[in-house]
Amino acid sequence: MEAAQDEERPLLAHHQSLPQQGGEAGSRYTCDGTVDYNEQPALKQSTGNWRACFFVLGAEFSECLCFFAVSRNLVTYLTTMLHRSNVDAASSVSTWIGTCFLTPLLGAFLADTYWGRYSTILVFLSLYAIGMLTTTVSALFLPSSNNGGIHRVAVYLGLYLVALGTGGIKSCSSALGADQFNDADPVERVAKGSFFNWYYFSINIGSLLSATVLVWVQDNIGWSVGFAIPTVLMGFGLAVFVAGGKVYRYKRMSGSPFTRVFQVLVVAVRNCRLELPDDCDTTALSLYENGKAEHTSQFRFFDKAAIVPPSPEKIGPWRLCTVSQVEELKMLLRMAPIWASLLIFFAVTAQMSSTFIEQGLVMDNRVGAFAVPPAAMSTFDIVSVLVCVPVYDAVMVPLARRVTGKDRGLTQLQRIGIGLSLSAITMVYAASVETRRLAAAPAMSIMWQAPCYSVLGVAEVFTSIGMLEFFYDQSPESMKSMGTALAQLAIAGGNYLNSALISAVASATAGGGKPGWIPDNLDEGHLDYYFWFLAALSALNLLLFIHCSIR
Structure with missing residues (x-):
């Protein structure tokens, strides 16, 4: 992306000089146009930086705890409580997750046009809490009413209120956190790169607790308790976010x-x-x-x-x-091929909440004296992220910086490319495991799934974090929330793509007395063929990404 020059040549307009900050004002205030809670120029020493980011990360942690408490085990909830088929449950979960990453477009629009990032997060956190409360109540009271229709409506009402609520948080929290760092300050610019790493780290702390403690509670104590705990924590997250209001730096809205x-x-x-x-x-x-x-x-x-x-x-x-306005559109168009290459990656990661869990349900889940819930296998993905993020930040970045001379070590596109490569390798391994499982007697141990989750965790550190940085940095200044929403939209697109692929493959391969690749009884199908199919798509996608990146 070509950087803007200090002076842009006026074309048919008279050149207008911009006021320059200098002297005492330049040292006391930020120079990126940010303001404080009272809409006065933001002071460097008392606003923004890590002191403000801790509040943002706290709110993001509570949101992710709720999101993963639902998504990690949702396929089990749909198959056991609502008695949905494997194909229907996997497709429904991918559709719901896709919606959770589609609604950030609405949140970004409201943030950039009307409310600002802070107010948008505040409103959507409240909607999120209502959705979690509805989901909890449906799990607590309605199963005993023997009214499956009402139960199903209540479940989906709660789920899609959560999907709506998450739209304002996923689009604005990382952008609000990045706003706390001034790119004109070399120290803060490097710190912003670290922020995206630790932002993703906090997401996975919430995911870890969901995949271990909350999944166990849901399977062994009850779904209502498993949903009630994150609902209460959401209330604490809302309070933490509001508490940081006076130390945030705010960027002015620039219209739709x-x-x-x-x-x-x-x-x-x-x-x-x-x-x-x-x-x-x-x-x-x-x-x-x-x-x-x-x-x-x-x-x-x-x-x-x-x-x-x-x-x-x-x-x-x-x-x-204006030229600037035209160039904003051009920036978005330049990012489009990179965005498209992420769809296959997120279709692959969607297996962790759909087909991998269904595969785990027909494997031997006994590990010593313990029975491991299939949804808890995502712990390997989370631990992999939690280990990889600090290692990347403390070890890989300094080493790469010496080689490349870049502040952040690897470029954003290099990070994304490494993750795409790892996702293709993962699907090759997953297909091989399923082939062996179909031939195994007795059943294979569920621990054979661990490498799939672990390698995808490393892939996420490279691709997902690189994606967040890329879309925030490369988006026009007036579209930072929209840039973050575009990144989330790639996750939505990947999940919708997975939902469509599962339905299409199941429909195309079943018939004529054949069970198809993904039947209710996986022992009669060929889930490995579907994994090989995703591996081939991932390899082709990687080649296209490399081509687009070079151009």
Whole structure:
């Protein structure tokens, strides 16, 4: 991505100089436009940085504890309590998880346009708590009512209120945390890179407790207790987040990002018959309210949105766009191939909450004197992340920095590529394990699944964290929440893709008296074929990612 220059050449507009901070003000206040709780320029020493991030991480921890308390064992809940089939349960779980990562688009829109990140998180945390309470009540009272229809409605109402509530948190929490660091300060810029690592670390602490303690409670004490515990903790998380209000740094809203992008599309189409001059630096305006952007020659069609119309008196936002506004759209378009390459990766990680659990249900789960719940196998994924994040931050980054000379060691695209490679390797191993399981007598130990979860945990450290950094850094300044939401949308797309693939494969392979690849009795099917299919898709996806990254 080409960096913006200190001075952008005015095209048909008069150049406007921006005030520069210096002297005492430059040393006391942040220089990135952030303000404090009272909407005054933010002081460096008393706002932001790690002192504010701890409150953000606390709220994110409670949200993740609730999310994983539901998602880790949801396929078991649907098959045992609602008596759904394997295919139906796996597809429903992937659809619900996909929705949880689709609603961040709504949260990002509200944050960037109307409410700001802080207020958006506050509102959606409250919705989240209502959803968890509904889910808990449905598990506590309705099973005994012998009314399966009401029970099912209550369950899905609670689940999708949770999916709505998570939309404002997943899109804004990491962006709000990153806002606490000033990129113009070299020390804070490096600290921001560490923040994304520890943000993902806190997510997986919540996931660890969910996959061990809460899954055990759900399987051995009851679903209502297993849902009630994270519901109470959500209340504490809400209180912690509010407590940090006076130390956060806040970025001003810059209007609807959707409107700005849509304006470029409309004006470019309206001007489609106009010819672009050879020197595009003489065709458009240059400055916009939040900063500057250097004109680039890629996607030249959209430069037509910056051509001055024949009648200057009709100039307006739907008649003429600035170069900066056009470049915002171009930034999003440049990120599109990287975003698309993440869909297969998250379709692979979706197996941990769907087919891996169904596979574990037909394996020998006795480990010594203990019976390991299949959902608890995700502990290996979580522990892998918890070990890998500090090792990466403390060991790999300094070593890579010496080789590459970059502050963060590896580039964001290099991190993503490593994770994509590991996900393909994981599916090859998973397919091999399932092939052996089908031929094994007696049943294989569930511990054969451990490497799948562990390697995917390492893959997440590289790809998921690299993705969060990439979309935050590369998004236009006015679309930081939207950039984070795009990252979450990749997770949603991967889960929806997995849901569609499972349904399509089950439908295509069953029939004519054949059980298909994914029947209710996995011993009669070929789940290994589905894993080989995902391995092939992952390998092809990796090649396409490398091609796009090089370009």
